[in-house]
Amino acid sequence: MSVAQTLDQRIREDIERNIRSGAWRPGDRIPFEHELVAEYGCARATVSKALTALSRAGLIERRRKAGSFVAHPHVQSAVLDVPDIGSVIAARGDAYRFELLKRGERKHAAGDPLEAAGAMLTIEGVHHAAGEPFGHEQRLISLAMVPQARDVDFTAEAPGSWLLGHVPWSEARHRIAAVPADARLARLLGIAPGTACLQLERWTWQLGKEVTWVRQTFPGDRYDLVAQFTPQSR
Amino acid sequence: MSVAQTLDQRIREDIERNIRSGAWRPGDRIPFEHELVAEYGCARATVSKALTALSRAGLIERRRKAGSFVAHPHVQSAVLDVPDIGSVIAARGDAYRFELLKRGERKHAAGDPLEAAGAMLTIEGVHHAAGEPFGHEQRLISLAMVPQARDVDFTAEAPGSWLLGHVPWSEARHRIAAVPADARLARLLGIAPGTACLQLERWTWQLGKEVTWVRQTFPGDRYDLVAQFTPQSR
DNA sequence: ACAAATATTATGACTAGACATAATACGGTC
DNA sequence: GACCGTATTATGTCTAGTCATAATATTTGT
Numbered sequence: 001m002s003v004a005q006t007l008d009q010r011i012r013e014d015i016e017r018n019i020r021s022g023a024w025r026p027g028d029r030i031p032f033e034h035e036l037v038a039e040y041g042c043a044r045a046t047v048s049k050a051l052t053a054l055s056r057a058g059l060i061e062r063r064r065k066a067g068s069f070v071a072h073p074h075v076q077s078a079v080l081d082v083p084d085i086g087s088v089i090a091a092r093g094d095a096y097r098f099e100l101l102k103r104g105e106r107k108h109a110a111g112d113p114l115e116a117a118g119a120m121l122t123i124e125g126v127h128h129a130a131g132e133p134f135g136h137e138q139r140l141i142s143l144a145m146v147p148q149a150r151d152v153d154f155t156a157e158a159p160g161s162w163l164l165g166h167v168p169w170s171e172a173r174h175r176i177a178a179v180p181a182d183a184r185l186a187r188l189l190g191i192a193p194g195t196a197c198l199q200l201e202r203w204t205w206q207l208g209k210e211v212t213w214v215r216q217t218f219p220g221d222r223y224d225l226v227a228q229f230t231p232q233s234r
Numbered sequence: 235m236s237v238a239q240t241l242d243q244r245i246r247e248d249i250e251r252n253i254r255s256g257a258w259r260p261g262d263r264i265p266f267e268h269e270l271v272a273e274y275g276c277a278r279a280t281v282s283k284a285l286t287a288l289s290r291a292g293l294i295e296r297r298r299k300a301g302s303f304v305a306h307p308h309v310q311s312a313v314l315d316v317p318d319i320g321s322v323i324a325a326r327g328d329a330y331r332f333e334l335l336k337r338g339e340r341k342h343a344a345g346d347p348l349e350a351a352g353a354m355l356t357i358e359g360v361h362h363a364a365g366e367p368f369g370h371e372q373r374l375i376s377l378a379m380v381p382q383a384r385d386v387d388f389t390a391e392a393p394g395s396w397l398l399g400h401v402p403w404s405e406a407r408h409r410i411a412a413v414p415a416d417a418r419l420a421r422l423l424g425i426a427p428g429t430a431c432l433q434l435e436r437w438t439w440q441l442g443k444e445v446t447w448v449r450q451t452f453p454g455d456r457y458d459l460v461a462q463f464t465p466q467s468r
Numbered sequence: 469a470c471a472a473a474t475a476t477t478a479t480g481a482c483t484a485g486a487c488a489t490a491a492t493a494c495g496g497t498c
Numbered sequence: 499g500a501c502c503g504t505a506t507t508a509t510g511t512c513t514a515g516t517c518a519t520a521a522t523a524t525t526t527g528t
Contacts, residue, residue: 006481020403021441032508043483048510059403064509065491073402076316076436080408083309168307169254169293174314178412178432178454196430196454198412202310207255220412220430240511266478277513282480298479299521 007042011050019059019070026072030060033068080225082174082200084161085127085135085216088223094130098158101125101188105143105150113203113213118144123159126188127216133189135218145211163204163212170206176225177201179217189219196220241276245284253293253304260306264294267302314459316408316434318395319361319369319450322457328364332392335359335422339377339384347437347447352378357393360422361450367423369452379445397438397446404440410459411435413451423453430454 005013018024031039036047051068054060058077062068089096102124108117121141127134139159141149146167154162179199186193200216239247252258265273270281285302288294292311296302323330336358342351355375361368373393375383380401388396413433420427434450 008481017441020405022402026402034508043485044509045484045512046482049481051509062509063491064489065493065507067508070403073398074321075318076406076408078314078316078406078408080312080314081309082312087309164307168256168260169304171254172310172312173460174310174312175458175460176410176432177458178430178452180430180454194428194430196412196414196428198410198432207251218412220414224409224411226407226409242511268478277515278479279482279514280512283511285479296479297521298519299477299523301478 007040008046008049008053011036011040011047012053015050015054016059024070026070028070029067030070080174082202082225084158084164086158086161089127089129089134092129095128097128097131098154099126099128100155103154112140113201113215114140114142114210116142116144116210118142121149123154125154125158127158129222134222135216136185136188137214137216139212139214141212142210145206145209159212160214167204167206167211170204170211172202172204175201178220181217181219185217189217191219198223198225200225241274242280242283242287245270245274245276245281246287249284249288250293258304260304262304263301264304314408316436316459318392318398320392320395323361323363323368326363329362331362331365332388333360333362334389337388346374347435347449348374348376348444350376350378350444352376355383357388359388359392361392363456368456369450370419370422371448371450373446373448375446376444379440379443393446394448401438401440401445404438404445406436406438409435412454415451415453419451423451425453432457432459434459 015024015030018030024030033044033047033051036050037044040047051060051062055062055068059071060068061071086096086098100123102122104122105119106122107119108114112120114120121143123137123139123141125137127137137158137160141159141163143150146163148166149159149162152159152162177199179197181189181191181193181195181197183193185191185197186195196219198218198220200218202214202216204211204213249258249264252264258264267278267281267285270284271278274281285294285296289296289302293305294302295305320330320332334357336356338356340354340356342348342354346354348354353376355377357371357373357375359371361371371392371394375393375397377384380397382400383393383396386393386396411433413431415423415425415427415429415431417427419425419431420429431451431453434452436448436450438445438447
């Protein structure tokens, strides 16, 4: 099967195979650490490393004194990659362009998706693939958090990829929904009003402070999200 | 801030804060393990545990001889929880019911979303919340993999939750798209034809063999997906 | 000057222990 | 038999070290 691998990986995979094959069912107790130590002839730290990994992956639950048990699956948990739009289009071999429609600056207003007070940069634009409209983007950037954004020319670079390079390693929350295109969106994207669109909203913050909010809307027939290789958890 | 925590967690969080705050930027070398050992006055295994976790989270890259470096973010990677529909509705405090529309059995046909040959169970139904239609489901189940499914009464329990309890710890691939409701779907869900719907497709397999395929469709105004707390990676 | 051989160094995996902690099982008391 | 304190036990975190491995620096040979 697989080639050279470490002992803790082998232990992990042996246990995982027993769980995924159904040989060990949810609720079953798996062997105690000291039993695995005896079986593999290794130190307890090595067994523990394997079990810690399985526990973090949600496959087992460890209980002091009682032992470790195969977890009960509850939700399907998937890792969803939300790539930069420019790179998605480039990967398909199409030319990419960001068309800046509007750019403004204003104070925080009630009902804004960004809750932090202070000055904000507002950006609206359309992503193009191979010359055709691909998706619409509405964005707010907190100027308190990213003052340099004031001096950036977003006709040359899309705000998303600029932010990725200049405000790295932030955190985010995503919301995915299906919405009909309103009249304005339909005109901008060259589609019929009411067309089903995939809408992705993302709030990004850095150390608990809001950096940017973006709402991207794509016609349903031009874009979909794929969440690959999905273990269950918890 | 936080209360009692382990030393490796503290080291991990200290480094993570430096990265997320932007103090250490992508490409920067973080302190060597032996420097962190001196700083925290602990064993190298403890520092290594923290760095291993950061590396698996995609925040740093470790290179032998060279040291460890802050990774360059590329895509937004989010953990998406796709819960069982029944529990979603129950969590909102509404009554849940699965209405079985059709149930059949047939051989594999060309173009089926499940590629494995053999007999398949076909199921169609509607999920109801508080007496109102909530979403539509079309499903195929491989009878070679789950022969017991033949004897289950899916009017009592939705196939999704039954499978979760009887074929645990499988793997899956998801696809999310926005589609307009066709005439039949519109009638079943009590919505206007063309209404924007969120469509979730899921292929599930166990140890490399296909178990089930499902396509769930929800009117856009009744359901959306939220991907929480999203670290970037790779 | 350039390439090959060698030394150095940081990470990676591991061992054989120690002590802490939480949950269970056991025993004795009322 | 119900209740409470104590002993036991499996996990959880950690130490102080070893040996291996991969990549960089340095030296050596031509």
